[in-house]
Amino acid sequence: xxxxxxxxxxxxxxxxxxxxxxxxxxxxxxxxxxxxxxxxxxxxxxxxxxxxxxxxxxxxxxxxxxxxxxxxxxxxxxxxxxxxxxxxxxxxxxxxxxxxxxxxxxxxxxxxxxxxxxxxxxxxxxxxxxxxxxxxxxxxxxxxxxxxxxxxxxxxxxxxxxxxxxxxxxxxxxxxxxxxxxxxxxxxxxxxxxxxxxxxxxxxxxxxxxxxxxxxxxxxxxxxxxxxxxxxxxxxxxxxxxxxxxxxxxxxxxxxxxxxxxxxxxxxxxxxxxxxxxxxxxxxxxxxxxxxxxxxxxxxxxxxxxxxxxxxxxxxxxxxxxxxxxxxxxxxxxxxxxxxxxxxxxxxxxxxxxxxxxxxxxxxxxxxxxxxxxxxxxxxxxxxxxxxxxxxxxxxxxxxxxxxxxxxxxxxxx
Amino acid sequence: xxxxxxxxxxxxxxxxxxxxxxxxxxxxxxxxxxxxxxxxxxxxxxxxxxxxxxxxxxxxxxxxxxxxxxxxxxxxxxxxxxxxxxxxxxxxxxxxxxxxxxxxxxxxxxxxxxxxxxxxxxxxxxxxxxxxxxxxxxxxxxxxxxxxxxxxxxxxxxxxxxxxxxxxxxxxxxxxxxxxxxxxxxxxxxxxxxxxxxxxxxxxxxxxxxxxxxxxxxxxxxxxxxxxxxxxxxxxxxxxxxxxxxxxxxxxxxxxxxxxxxxxxxxxxxxxxxxxxxxxxxxxxxxxxxxxxxxxxxxxxxxxxxxxxxxxxxxxxxxxxxxxxxxxxxxxxxxxxxxxxxxxxxxxxxxxxxxxxxxxxxxxxxxxxxxxxxx
Numbered sequence: 154x155x156x157x158x159x160x161x162x163x164x165x166x167x168x169x170x171x172x173x174x175x176x177x178x179x180x181x182x183x184x185x186x187x188x189x190x191x192x193x194x195x196x197x198x199x200x201x202x203x204x205x206x207x208x209x210x211x212x213x214x215x216x217x218x219x220x221x222x223x224x225x226x227x228x229x230x231x232x233x234x235x236x237x238x239x240x241x242x243x244x245x246x247x248x249x250x251x252x253x254x255x256x257x258x259x260x261x262x263x264x265x266x267x268x269x270x271x272x273x274x275x276x277x278x279x280x281x282x283x284x285x286x287x288x289x290x291x292x293x294x295x296x297x298x299x300x301x302x303x304x305x306x307x308x309x310x311x312x313x314x315x316x317x318x319x320x321x322x323x324x325x326x327x328x329x330x331x332x333x334x335x336x337x338x339x340x341x342x343x344x345x346x347x348x349x350x351x352x353x354x355x356x357x358x359x360x361x362x363x364x365x366x367x368x369x370x371x372x373x374x375x376x377x378x379x380x381x382x383x384x385x386x387x388x389x390x391x392x393x394x395x396x397x398x399x400x401x402x403x404x405x406x407x408x409x410x411x412x413x414x415x416x417x418x419x420x421x422x423x424x425x426x427x428x429x430x431x432x433x434x435x436x437x438x439x440x441x442x443x444x445x446x447x448x449x450x451x452x453x454x455x456x457x458x459x460x461x462x463x464x465x466x467x468x469x470x471x472x473x474x475x476x477x478x479x480x481x482x483x484x485x486x487x488x489x490x491x492x493x494x495x496x497x498x499x500x501x502x503x504x505x506x507x508x509x510x511x512x513x514x515x516x517x518x519x520x521x522x523x524x525x526x527x528x529x530x531x532x533x534x535x536x537x538x539x540x541x542x543x544x545x546x547x548x549x550x551x552x553x554x555x556x557x558x559x560x561x562x563x564x565x566x567x
Numbered sequence: 568x569x570x571x572x573x574x575x576x577x578x579x580x581x582x583x584x585x586x587x588x589x590x591x592x593x594x595x596x597x598x599x600x601x602x603x604x605x606x607x608x609x610x611x612x613x614x615x616x617x618x619x620x621x622x623x624x625x626x627x628x629x630x631x632x633x634x635x636x637x638x639x640x641x642x643x644x645x646x647x648x649x650x651x652x653x654x655x656x657x658x659x660x661x662x663x664x665x666x667x668x669x670x671x672x673x674x675x676x677x678x679x680x681x682x683x684x685x686x687x688x689x690x691x692x693x694x695x696x697x698x699x700x701x702x703x704x705x706x707x708x709x710x711x712x713x714x715x716x717x718x719x720x721x722x723x724x725x726x727x728x729x730x731x732x733x734x735x736x737x738x739x740x741x742x743x744x745x746x747x748x749x750x751x752x753x754x755x756x757x758x759x760x761x762x763x764x765x766x767x768x769x770x771x772x773x774x775x776x777x778x779x780x781x782x783x784x785x786x787x788x789x790x791x792x793x794x795x796x797x798x799x800x801x802x803x804x805x806x807x808x809x810x811x812x813x814x815x816x817x818x819x820x821x822x823x824x825x826x827x828x829x830x831x832x833x834x835x836x837x838x839x840x841x842x843x844x845x846x847x848x849x850x851x852x853x854x855x856x857x858x859x860x861x862x863x864x865x866x867x868x869x870x871x872x873x874x875x876x877x878x879x880x881x882x883x884x885x886x887x888x889x890x891x892x893x894x895x896x897x898x899x900x901x902x903x904x905x906x907x908x909x910x911x912x913x914x915x916x917x918x919x920x921x922x923x924x925x926x927x928x929x930x931x932x933x934x935x936x937x938x939x940x941x942x
């Protein structure tokens with residue numbers, strides 16, 4: 154058991170560190186280091202443009218999609234080297250969010266199911282950030298029940314005609330391509346009639362409408378398809394095999410999240426070390442110390458759980474459903490931590506203008522954003538089901554629609 | 568980086584698990600709880616023969632010299648099996664105190680006896696209500712003689728020797744405390760068993776009356792030795808707690824798969840599934856904190872005090888959480904004497920207090936994190 158770099162790892166770390174030192178956009182370092190959940194934006198610049206520039210530069214140096222093969226724009230690095238890079242990248246990691254869906258989900262799906270020509274065409278541009286991808290899975294009638302989706306794809310010779318609607322699509326407003334799951338056969342049970350495609354988001358027949366979120370920001374969208382026509386060559390996997398293809402995407406999602414989840418712990422610890430209340434320093438208060446200790450051990454527990462995962466990956470194990478605990482724990486922590494930090498602020502905790510609010514309003518932003526963490530990418534309840542069924546081996550829920558043809562499942566007209 | 572136990576250490580775990588499954592079934596735990604013996608002598612002998620008692624004791628003192636990572640592995644299995652033997656008091660407390668502060672003669676005398684299963688040791692620290700602190704130690708030592716009372720002391724009624732924390736000064740500083748080593752057969756020492764919520768491990772009171780005792784470590788260094796012993800024992804006991812938590816989770820899972828109600832296994836109800844999923848989450852977080860503690864313990868890292876507190880808090884809560892909800896999953900059967908659920912519930916709640924309570928370790932963790940942040 155050790156945390157030491159091997160000589161090769163130490164050389165890799167030194168090389169990464171030197172490259173970052175020479176190339177990182179240091180003018181944004183201070184602003185990025187203060188960015189936390191719900192507030193990752195820059196005052197005077199468009200964050201997507203700054204992110205694209207950083208991604209491009211990293212791609213030129215060979216520091217993107219580290220575990221992808223070199224011929225597809227990656228570096229062919231090991232799982233441990235990828236973690237070393239993440240540790241060294243530090244605050245600049247906050248600039249990678251527009252590319253995470255492409256790197257973590259769409260790219261691996263394309264790698265598993267795309268043609269060689271498509272892989273050579275698309276993957277290097279996902280890696281370099283020249284083309285951004287989004288994931289078109291959720292629908293108004295299929296959130297947690299993804300397989301309940303209704304977007305139709307109908308064959309028309311060598312083409313498919315697509316009609317329907319997706320929702321909660323992060324980044325669709327700036328994405329160039331999207332991974333799209335559709336229903337191609339409504340006469341068979343729901344998991345069996347699905348087919349996966351990829352589409353050009355700039356095609357005629359695709360309309361993106363931003364959704365104004367509960368926290369006032371606009372990061373995700375509704376996407377409407379009206380007679381979108383795409384060639385059969387943009388199909389990934391067999392017709393009717395879309396559910397299996399999507400499992401590859403979601404398994405890679407587990408690998409891409411987890412390592413660097415925000416919990417809010419560092420923020421509240423620092424806040425409590427400095428906050429003077431009417432009873433003295435917050436961190437000297439017994440109740441506050443108890444809460445901080447509780448969060449501290451969850452925070453360290455997550456950190457060391459992800460290190461155990463990396464050790465398992467470097468031995469060649471596949472990422473398993475046990476990684477679901479990361480988001481389950483961190484989502485609830487963010488919400489609780491934000492509320493407690495505001496409790497310590499008293500009535501002024503209501504204020505959230507960065508210029509006048511306590512701690513520049515970071516906990517208020519965290520509070521308003523945190524509900525989304527407990528929903529997006531699998532709700533807390535779905536994650537508990539995954540742990541119960543796939544880790545502990547408990548029986549699946551009784552599914553009344555499992556063997557019913559999709560077009561005979563009751564919908565109450567909605 | 569390799570943040571996992573080695574293949575050899577995993578083999579040791581399998582060996583220990585197999586040994587304990589055979590020699591320490593729930594029936595053996597019940598024999599001690601129901602009062603037929605103060606501890607399982609046969610098991611204790613077997614543990615010595617397997618070399619488990621001396622796994623972290625150097626070969627020169629009769630141990631196997633394997634090390635503390637190996638001891639962590641065994642601790643987890645001891646916790647999983649609820650082994651009713653004085654392992655934690657003898658190995659985590661007494662042996663660690665001797666290894667840290669014992670004179671050459673003391674080590675030569677006691678460590679081989681520990682490794683061979685011929686001596687049971689303990690640490691006499693508490694004096695009634697409260698958590699570890701130098702201020703709470705009133706038992707006086709003057710001219711090499713002890714006067715006062717210690718309670719609760721783990722396994723004191725069956726111990727051959729005790730490491731005793733005593734007051735040798737009144738300056739109000741930590742240096743007022745010194746440690747002594749007492750042969751429990753000496754004149755002026757009397758131990759009396761006390762009832763406790765987990766009778767698989769005894770607790771006792773020791774009364775010292777003009778009891779001759781030899782110093783352990785230098786005068787005035789007692790508290791600093793106790794603090795080190797507590798940190799080391801916290802990691803080891805956390806492994807026992809994680810072992811117990813895992814077993815309680817498995818028991819709940821197995822029962823949820825087996826028990827049919829409303830025409831289906833109760834494990835298919837989300838209320839039960841989510842309860843078990845949450846138990847898995849706490850047990851997993853605790854295990855990861857324990858691994859970090861094991862690394863810090865085995866390398867004597869500067870991070871040990873912080874890592875030990877985190878492991879202790881996390882494992883205490885995981886074991887309490889899993890033991891409590893295991894009973895809940897079992898429903899009424901979980902509240903019977905016949906089912907084993909209460910054995911884990913008792914152990915979880917006793918262990919949560921045995922080295923200082925949760926709030927004590929929470930305080931310690933925050934102090935240590937602040938110290939690191941300030942540095």
